[in-house]
Amino acid sequence: MNDITPETLFSPRMLWQSWLDVEIALAEVQAELGMIPAWAAEGIAAVADVDTLGLAALEHEAARTRAPIHALTRVVADRAGPAGAWFHWGATTQNVMQAGRLLLMRRAHREICAHVAGAVARLSDLADSHAETPMIGRTNRRHALPISFGFKVAGWIEELDRAVDRLLGMERRVFVLPFGGAVGAMHAFEGRGEEINRLMAARLGMRELLVPGRAVNDIFADYVVQLALWATTLERIAGELYVLMGEEIEEVAETLDAGVVGSSTMPHKVNPKLVVHVIAMAADLRAAAAPAMEGALSVNEGDAAANHLVARTLDRACPLAWTLSRRFEHLCANIAPSPERMAANLVASKAHAASERLMMKIAPELGHLAAHDTLHDIVAEPDISRETIAQRVVALPQLKGRLTLDEARDALDPVTYLGESARIARQGAELGRALADRLRGSE
Incomplete structure (x- = not known):
C-alpha cells in the first residue's frame, strides 16, 4: 500500500487490503499457537492480496451478501483451496473492520506528523531570523505594545507543541487492537484469546485491550476530537496570518508564482491563496468532533448504527486532517514577512505603544x-x-x-521597547526544532 494518499486512504482497495492484513496476522498467530495448521496460514497469506483476489470479485460478493467480511471469507476460501477453511477462525466482522481501519488511520497519522514536522521547522527558522524584527503587538484588535515577529511565531510554535502533545499522547489510547470475537469475551479462541491478542497486537504494532469488544467507539471519538483540536490550532495561526496579509497591514504575504491571478474582474488583485484553504479545511475538520462523539454512544456489546456513524466520520476526518496538515506545511514554507512594513506600522502607530x-x-x-x-x-x-x-x-x-x-x-521609541521578545523568540525556535526532531523520530 505504498501508493496511499489522503484521497485513497479509505478507498475500497485500501480498506479490503487492511482487512486482509488483519486476517493474515490472525492466521499466522493462530498457526504459531497450534490452533490452525501452519500450511493453512501459509496458504491464506499467499492469496490475501486485493490484486490476487480481485477487487471486482470482492465488491460483487459484498453487494450480494451485504456483509463485507463474510464476502471476504467466501472469496478467500474459493481462492485458497483447503487453506481457506481456516480463514477468519473465531473472529467477527467488527474485529476485522475496526482493526483494519486503525491500521489505515495510523498510516495517515504518520503522514500528519511528518507534515507537522516540516511546518514547525520552517516556523522555527522564522522565529530565529526575526527574533529582533520589531512590530506592533495587538490585543482586542487594537495596537498594544511592541513585540518582535519572532516572538509572535514563538507563540505559534508553543501552541503547536501543546497540540502535538495531544496528538502523540492519544496514540497509546487509540492505536489498540479491538479483537475479541463476537462480543469481546474471546469465546471461540479455546482459552487462548489473551495470547492471540498479545501476539496480533505485536505484529500489527498496536497495544492490547483488556476488553477487546465491539463497543470501543470512544477510541475513534478520541482521535477525531484530537484532530479537531489540532485543526483549531492551525486555524488560529492561519487566521492571524490572514489578518496580517490585509491591505491595510501587509506585514506578511504569501510567496506565489508570477502568473497567479487574484480576480477575474479586477486586474490589480492578487488574493491570498494558501491561507484561505487552511482556514476553510480546519473549520470543516473541527465540525467532525460532534458526530464522532455521538458515535461513541454505542449500546451494549455492539451497535451497528453507531459503527456506521463512526466510519462515516472517520472517512471524512482522517483524509481531511492529512490534507490540512500538508496544506499548513505548504503555507508555512511560503510565509514572506515584511520587516519594512512592520516597522512602518509600528512607527506610524498613533497608540504611542511605548x-x-x-x-x-x-x-x-x-x-x-x-x-x-x-x-x-x-x-x-x-x-x-x-x-x-x-x-x-x-x-x-x-x-x-x-x-x-x-x-x-x-x-x-517603540522600536527599542520589545521586552524579552528576542529571548523568547530564540527559545521558541529551539523548542520548535526539538519538536520537529521528536515528530520525525515518531514516524
Whole structure:
C-alpha cells in the first residue's frame, strides 16, 4: 500500500487490503499457537492480496451478501483451496473492520506528523531570523505594545507543541487492537484469546485491550476530537496570518508564482491563496468532533448504527486532517514577512505603544496609578505627537527635573521597547526544532 494518499486512504482497495492484513496476522498467530495448521496460514497469506483476489470479485460478493467480511471469507476460501477453511477462525466482522481501519488511520497519522514536522521547522527558522524584527503587538484588535515577529511565531510554535502533545499522547489510547470475537469475551479462541491478542497486537504494532469488544467507539471519538483540536490550532495561526496579509497591514504575504491571478474582474488583485484553504479545511475538520462523539454512544456489546456513524466520520476526518496538515506545511514554507512594513506600522502607530516604558520611569516619583492616569490623559489628546508627550511629561512639577527630554524621547521609541521578545523568540525556535526532531523520530 505504498501508493496511499489522503484521497485513497479509505478507498475500497485500501480498506479490503487492511482487512486482509488483519486476517493474515490472525492466521499466522493462530498457526504459531497450534490452533490452525501452519500450511493453512501459509496458504491464506499467499492469496490475501486485493490484486490476487480481485477487487471486482470482492465488491460483487459484498453487494450480494451485504456483509463485507463474510464476502471476504467466501472469496478467500474459493481462492485458497483447503487453506481457506481456516480463514477468519473465531473472529467477527467488527474485529476485522475496526482493526483494519486503525491500521489505515495510523498510516495517515504518520503522514500528519511528518507534515507537522516540516511546518514547525520552517516556523522555527522564522522565529530565529526575526527574533529582533520589531512590530506592533495587538490585543482586542487594537495596537498594544511592541513585540518582535519572532516572538509572535514563538507563540505559534508553543501552541503547536501543546497540540502535538495531544496528538502523540492519544496514540497509546487509540492505536489498540479491538479483537475479541463476537462480543469481546474471546469465546471461540479455546482459552487462548489473551495470547492471540498479545501476539496480533505485536505484529500489527498496536497495544492490547483488556476488553477487546465491539463497543470501543470512544477510541475513534478520541482521535477525531484530537484532530479537531489540532485543526483549531492551525486555524488560529492561519487566521492571524490572514489578518496580517490585509491591505491595510501587509506585514506578511504569501510567496506565489508570477502568473497567479487574484480576480477575474479586477486586474490589480492578487488574493491570498494558501491561507484561505487552511482556514476553510480546519473549520470543516473541527465540525467532525460532534458526530464522532455521538458515535461513541454505542449500546451494549455492539451497535451497528453507531459503527456506521463512526466510519462515516472517520472517512471524512482522517483524509481531511492529512490534507490540512500538508496544506499548513505548504503555507508555512511560503510565509514572506515584511520587516519594512512592520516597522512602518509600528512607527506610524498613533497608540504611542511605548508609553508603558515612560510610565514606569515616572512611577517611582508619582506612584503607579498617578503615573498611569497622568500619561493616559496626555496621550488621549487627538493627534498628539511623541515630542509633545515627552515635553509635557518632563515638565511635570512632581518630577522636579529628574527626567530629561532625551530620556523621555528614548522611552517613547517603540522600536527599542520589545521586552524579552528576542529571548523568547530564540527559545521558541529551539523548542520548535526539538519538536520537529521528536515528530520525525515518531514516524
